[in-house]
Amino acid sequence: MDAAPGRIVIGCWLMDAAPGRAADWLPVDADGRRASVMAPAEQSLLNKLIRHNLVNNQNQVEVLQRDPSSPLFSVKTFEELRLKPQLLQGVYNMGFNRPSRIQENALPMMLAEPYQNLIAQSQSGTGKTAAFSLAMLSHVEPSNKWPQCLCITPTYELALQIGFVITQMGKFYPEVQLAYAVRGSRVPRGTLVEQQIVIGTPGTVLDWALKLKVFDPKKIRLFVLDEADIMIGIQGHQDQSIRIQRLLPKDCQMLLLSATFEESVWRFAKRVIPDPIIIKLKREEETLETIKQFYVVCKEKEDKFTALCNIYGILTIAQAMIFCQTRSMALWLCNRLFKEGHQVALLSGELMVEQRAAVIERFRDGKEKVLVTTNVCSRGIDVEQVSIVVNFDLPVDRDGNADNETYLHRIGRTGRFGKRGFAFNLVDSQDSMDIINQIELHFGRKILKLDTDDLDELERIMK
Numbered sequence: 442m443d444a445a446p447g448r449i450v451i452g453c454w455l456m457d458a459a460p461g462r463a464a465d466w467l468p469v470d471a472d473g474r475r476a477s478v479m480a481p482a483e484q485s486l487l488n489k490l491i492r493h494n495l496v497n498n499q500n501q502v503e504v505l506q507r508d509p510s511s512p513l514f515s516v517k518t519f520e521e522l523r524l525k526p527q528l529l530q531g532v533y534n535m536g537f538n539r540p541s542r543i544q545e546n547a548l549p550m551m552l553a554e555p556y557q558n559l560i561a562q563s564q565s566g567t568g569k570t571a572a573f574s575l576a577m578l579s580h581v582e583p584s585n586k587w588p589q590c591l592c593i594t595p596t597y598e599l600a601l602q603i604g605f606v607i608t609q610m611g612k613f614y615p616e617v618q619l620a621y622a623v624r625g626s627r628v629p630r631g632t633l634v635e636q637q638i639v640i641g642t643p644g645t646v647l648d649w650a651l652k653l654k655v656f657d658p659k660k661i662r663l664f665v666l667d668e669a670d671i672m673i674g675i676q677g678h679q680d681q682s683i684r685i686q687r688l689l690p691k692d693c694q695m696l697l698l699s700a701t702f703e704e705s706v707w708r709f710a711k712r713v714i715p716d717p718i719i720i721k722l723k724r725e726e727e728t729l730e731t732i733k734q735f736y737v738v739c740k741e742k743e744d745k746f747t748a749l750c751n752i753y754g755i756l757t758i759a760q761a762m763i764f765c766q767t768r769s770m771a772l773w774l775c776n777r778l779f780k781e782g783h784q785v786a787l788l789s790g791e792l793m794v795e796q797r798a799a800v801i802e803r804f805r806d807g808k809e810k811v812l813v814t815t816n817v818c819s820r821g822i823d824v825e826q827v828s829i830v831v832n833f834d835l836p837v838d839r840d841g842n843a844d845n846e847t848y849l850h851r852i853g854r855t856g857r858f859g860k861r862g863f864a865f866n867l868v869d870s871q872d873s874m875d876i877i878n879q880i881e882l883h884f885g886r887k888i889l890k891l892d893t894d895d896l897d898e899l900e901r902i903m904k
Contacts, residue, residue, distance in 0.1 A: 517540070519532050524575070527611075527614040535571070537571065541568035543561060547559065547561050548572055550720075551573065551576035551694075558695045558696070559719075559720065560698075560714055562698070570603055570606050570667070573698065574606045575610060576665075578611050580663045588634055588637060589663070591663070593643050593666055593682060595642065597624055597642060607619055622639050623642055623645055634656045644678075650685070659689070659690050663696070664685075664694070666696070666697045669697050669709060669713075670702070670706045686713050695713070731862060732864050734866070735889050736865070737865060737892075739868060741869055752893055760827050761829040762827055763812070764815070764833060765815055766816075767815065768815060770834060774813050778813070784810055788800045789815050828863060830851060830855045830864045832852075833867055837876060848880055
């Protein structure tokens with residue numbers, strides 16, 4: 442249902458915007474404490490839940506080969522991969538028009554014969570899941586009714602999301618079936634799994650292979666280890682993943698994917714994936730070319746709220762994201778915006794991942810024009826209609842200095858897809874002004890002072 446005027450959307454609920462009410466609707470843990478901010482696995486799941494398109498990433502791809510003299514192959518169209526017609530139809534049905542940067546280089550290697558082991562690194566939204574899903578579907582021999590491709594991932598929820606991608610991509614290839622080796626998936630002892638693709642978490646996959654013996658790991662042709670950086674952070678998963686890899690045949694193709702590659706991830710990857718080719722995206726340039734940045738001098742939070750209303754009042758069609766440093770400030774701001782008649786959504790770390798996804802989907806669909814959030818929403822969320830980002834509170838680190846990385850991620854929610862965006866920073870103290878100066882120095886860009894009481898000037902800037 443749509444949000445009625447005078448309501449705030451929190452998670453998947455509508456609630457009256459009475460001060461202090463929101464806490465009654467937000468989940469708590471088993472000890473009654475408020476849930477903490479997102480763990481890496483939750484952030485990855487949220488990105489998968491809300492991702493409808495690939496990130497428009499212009500980064501260069503770096504390939505480290507076993508044989509540097511060997512020619513590199515890349516593709517610009519999915520047709521060049523010589524996919525089965527059913528899979529090509531599935532790719533286009535999902536809205537993929539052309540391969541992403543990482544897919545251009547990774548897919549030819551994933552699909553080449555003889556098979557090549559691969560380690561691939563790129564951030565969320567660049568098409569890693571779609572790439573290895575397509576590889577698994579391509580490797581399967583449908584007439585063989587046993588598992589031939591195995592994918593392990595850190596959590597139950599991530600496994601379901603990978604399965605969703607495979608199901609969508611294989612929509613026109615019904616001969617290929619999928620099984621989930623996750624908690625709650627029960628296979629009677631003495632029976633064998635007949636689905637050709639198995640996706641699961643390490644512990645359950647080991648149980649299926651060794652304790653229940655419902656599939657033969659020696660028949661696996663393609664092994665995928667996804668979210669390696671998250672996997673090694675969960676107790677027991679690293680050792681279980683290595684045990685699974687050792688059960689597989691020596692000629693099994695092995696792929697490892699990770700969003701980050703710290704030293705601990707590299708050590709793990711090299712233990713699991715023998716003799717690999719390595720593909721990684723070069724570090725994303727901190728480009729702010731399409732974003733105009735301003736700061737507004739305010740006296741206190743009521744003055745900041747007035748400035749915010751002046752800014753948003755100029756733009757009546759597009760959407761705005763407003764960042765607060767604390768949940769209490771975000772709730773206060775939501776209540777004030779509600780009183781002004783705005784349709785507003787609140788997103789914070791107290792919400793379950795699925796609830797956060799529901800809020801973002803409503804915002805993306807335009808059911809709310811304003812999204813108030815903490816840093817939980819500063820990364821990975823692409824909404825084409827967002828034209829304004831407001832830092833109601835400036836991002837700072839634990840020492841009170843400018844958090845430049847968070848600032849970049851926050852304002853990067855606008856100026857997406859080559860469109861122009863606006864970032865407004867509300868400054869209410871000398872400390873806040875010092876943060877602005879630090880940000881200017883770090884990025885080498887001037888942040889212009891703006892008088893939001895001058896509506897003619899503000900309108901001219903927006904146009």
